[in-house]
Amino acid sequence: MKPGYLLALLCMAPLLAQADIYKSVDANGHVTYSSAPIKGGKKVVLTPLPAPSSAVRSKVSPQDFPKVTQEAQRGRDDTRRKILEDELRIETGLFNEATQNLNSAQMDLHQRNINALKIELSKLK
Numbered sequence: 001m002k003p004g005y006l007l008a009l010l011c012m013a014p015l016l017a018q019a020d021i022y023k024s025v026d027a028n029g030h031v032t033y034s035s036a037p038i039k040g041g042k043k044v045v046l047t048p049l050p051a052p053s054s055a056v057r058s059k060v061s062p063q064d065f066p067k068v069t070q071e072a073q074r075g076r077d078d079t080r081r082k083i084l085e086d087e088l089r090i091e092t093g094l095f096n097e098a099t100q101n102l103n104s105a106q107m108d109l110h111q112r113n114i115n116a117l118k119i120e121l122s123k124l125k
Contacts, residue, residue, distance in 0.1 A: 021046070081124050088117040 024032045024041035032038065068076075091113045098106035 077124055081121065084117055084121050084124075088114065088121065091117060 019035040020037075021044040022034045022036065022038050022041040023044050024034070024038040026032070032041070033044075034041065037043075091110050095107060095110035095114060098110055
């Protein structure tokens with residue numbers, strides 16, 4: 001099959017996918033949706049969502065971003081470092097415990113966690 005024919009068929013596929021939707025509610029309150037007409041059902045009309053306006057698409061420039069003082073950022077970084085160091089200490093303890101119990105699956109898990117925490121700590125200034 002030639003690529004042009006295949007492209008034409010693919011472009012027509014969305015047209016074939018459109019169908020009417022019918023909604024029916026029975027005496028017990030059960031809702032049924034169908035693509036075929038249902039006795040006592042009503043056709044559901046779906047309206048397309050409006051296209052976003054150009055105002056919505058406007059880009060926010062970096063000068064509009066909230067500013068954080070160096071002192072506040074340093075405090076955040078110190079808190080993050082403390083949390084990561086605490087997690088590293090806990091994971092190291094769990095790794096040592098798994099080593100004593102000769103549990104290789106747990107040892108592998110904790111070793112991966114330790115490596116990931118060390119990478120995160122190395123990224124901090």
